[in-house]
């Protein structure tokens with residue numbers, strides 16, 4: 311990200327300086343946060359475009375204010391690209407690109423499909439679910455009645471026990487798709503379970519949308535009733551979210567987006583999302599998605615060689631969850647230590663974690679951002695080696711930071 315903030319430097323040097331510092335921080339470190347990515351310059355240009363001005367409450371061709379000629383074309387184009395990316399047709403599926411972010415989008419769906427206090431079946435937060443998927447800390451868990459399923463002791467989804475629980479509890483809605491699950495999700499099995507108990511299936515593919523579109527993770531369609539995805543993770547778009555649902559559910563869900571919870575859609579974000587979806591439809595994106603998974607796979611096998619325990623023993627997707635208990639260090643300490651060495655990660659709970667959410671026993675690593683920078687297997691091996699050195703010899707963090715910076719200087723941020 312090499313924008314020159316010449317105007318900003320003059321008008322607001324303080325903020326311009328913070329932007330430059332953040333830019334340098336990114337350039338000099340490796341971002342292994344599984345939910346972060348570097349959108350292209352084209353995506354960022356659209357994000358900073360004139361579309362930031364417009365109020366466009368409503369839906370394409372059904373707005374409240376004038377001046378919507380290009381807005382309508384833009385939103386329609388973004389919707390068409392979203393359906394194309396998931397290989398869906400507009401006769402059977404409806405798309406809404408207006409949700410401002412993932413958590414409100416999940417809530418909008420729940421409010422659209424359920425009565426408050428209805429039962430939802432969702433993965434327990436410390437096992438890899440997201441707050442907005444029925445956690446008691448979030449409105450999704452306060453306004454509805456969550457029943458949790460758990461990963462098995464090996465760290466895998468256990469479809470038989472999920473089915474048993476669904477049959478016993480008869481939820482109105484089941485959620486599949488997570489924040490910290492390193493394995494393939496069998497959406498077909500979830501679809502069958504939901505059908506058997508008469509529940510809606512909500513698939514939250516926020517983390518893996520880029521992998522699905524890139525052809526390296528199975529699609530939740532046609533099994534799911536509704537998909538929610540954030541747009542800024544593996545999809546590599548602007549921060550935001552979108553919802554795709556069966557056509558017959560459109561009338562229930564979309565009014566909860568607007569006017570239910572939101573006002574004017576962020577049209578500059580929708581412009582940038584349209585650009586990102588256009589990029590995701592290219593062969594280059596497929597190659598990118600494949601490389602994300604390769605990079606995660608090689609990171610996992612290298613870390614295992616160094617004696618790290620991985621939740622589920624490895625990865626099929628873009629993330630690796632390290633169980634640090636055999637290394638005598640907590641997730642919080644490991645995150646801090648690695649950051650000193652220029653390796654940015656996040657502490658994370660592991661299934662059946664004896665620690666707390668503020669000081670859990672794991673760290674989560676992801677490869678979408680470093681893969682965008684052009685890093686491949688060779689660099690993943692180096693980084694895994696450095697992670698091992700820092701965790702085993704905290705005193706070497708400063709020395710390793712120099713190596714990280716040298717590596718980073720060869721991989722510019724787009």
Ligand SMILES: Cc1ncc(COP(=O)(O)O)c(C=O)c1O
Nearest residue numbers: 411412413440488489514516540
């Ligand atoms: C699976 C999943 N759903 C929802 C969200 C919420 O997205 P946002 O942070 O955009 O509200 C996240 C964010 O990390 C997520 O991983």
